[in-house]
């Protein structure tokens with residue numbers, strides 16, 4: 346039976362994710378293992394804490410034990426306004442009573458999360474993991490600003506497992522860097538600004554590198570990798586380079602929206618419909634798909650993108 350309303354939407358979203366994962370794996374692509382089957386959970390904000398400049402941490406709890414997750418996992422939150430946003434789990438994976446997310450204030454969705462009060466209920470899609478930690482014997486973690494959220498549970502795991510690990514965390518100021526007091530004792534470099542020696546200058550040539558940070562940091566590290574392996578996750582899509590402007594036509598209303606050369610159709614659609622479903626914004630999760638089109642990455646050849654169902 347087809348379920349309606351937000352819970353029905355989340356259930357259909359979860360089913361689509363699972364079909365996408367199965368297809369990718371059948372085609373021999375990189376597995377994106379889910380820590381638990383994706384389904385909608387109704388969770389309550391039970392605590393909020395200011396953990397760095399412009400960063401709030403929220404604790405989310407349900408009625409009983411929550412689905413398990415592994416370091417690198419994220420959840421998708423449906424906010425009271427209808428917006429959907431994705432956040433890395435940055436608490437303790439062994440804590441089944443609650444999840445922790447930490448949100449840097451940027452635009453409309455994160456501002457809404459900053460304003461949430463204890464007691465607010467949210468629909469949350471169960472954890473999925475596109476950035477699993479393989480636990481190599483030597484590991485270097487490189488975090489840019491809020492990117493530490495995805496890496497913190499890996500650092501704790503690496504320490505617990507007795508691996509040789511290092512962390513380079515770069516922030517625009519010390520006050521902007523969350524969770525520094527929670528880092529286990531070890532080889533931790535906290536860097537203010539990007540000046541200084543190359544990020545991997547003091548990293549063993551055998552180390553596996555795990556990075557979560559902006560595109561410029563990823564480019565820098567790729568240039569210094571040598572023979573090291575790289576695992577990374579991005580919170581923001583790479584900038585659109587060499588794009589051409591086009592028109593997005595919404596078939597149902599006939600509305601036409603101009604998409605500039607440096608923006609995606611999804612960005613422009615979100616201006617008009619803030620509650621349009623959004624996930625990775627990078628073309629891999631399928632959340633924004635309509636009429637078979639991944640709106641976050643699609644750029645038509647002919648100057649017109651028509652989405653009949655919108």
Ligand SMILES: Cc1cc2nc3c(=O)[nH]c(=O)nc-3n(C[C@H](O)[C@H](O)[C@H](O)COP(=O)(O)OP(=O)(O)OC[C@H]3O[C@@H](n4cnc5c(N)ncnc54)[C@H](O)[C@@H]3O)c2cc1C
Nearest residue numbers: 419431432433447448449451452453454455494580581625
């Ligand atoms: C797998 C995954 C995990 C994520 N985990 C976290 C997390 O733990 N904590 C967190 O704060 N965010 C995280 N994000 C980003 C988050 O989903 C939202 O994109 C972010 O909160 C901005 O949403 P918004 O509605 O405030 O801004 P919007 O209004 O949607 O965007 C405002 C502008 O900010 C840009 N932008 C979005 N995110 C960033 C960023 N991190 N740095 C710089 N510019 C950005 C957008 O491209 C846009 O131009 C994650 C994203 C993904 C895909």
Ligand code: FES
Nearest residue numbers: 624625626631641
């Ligand atoms: S938002 Fe993930 S594919 Fe578009």
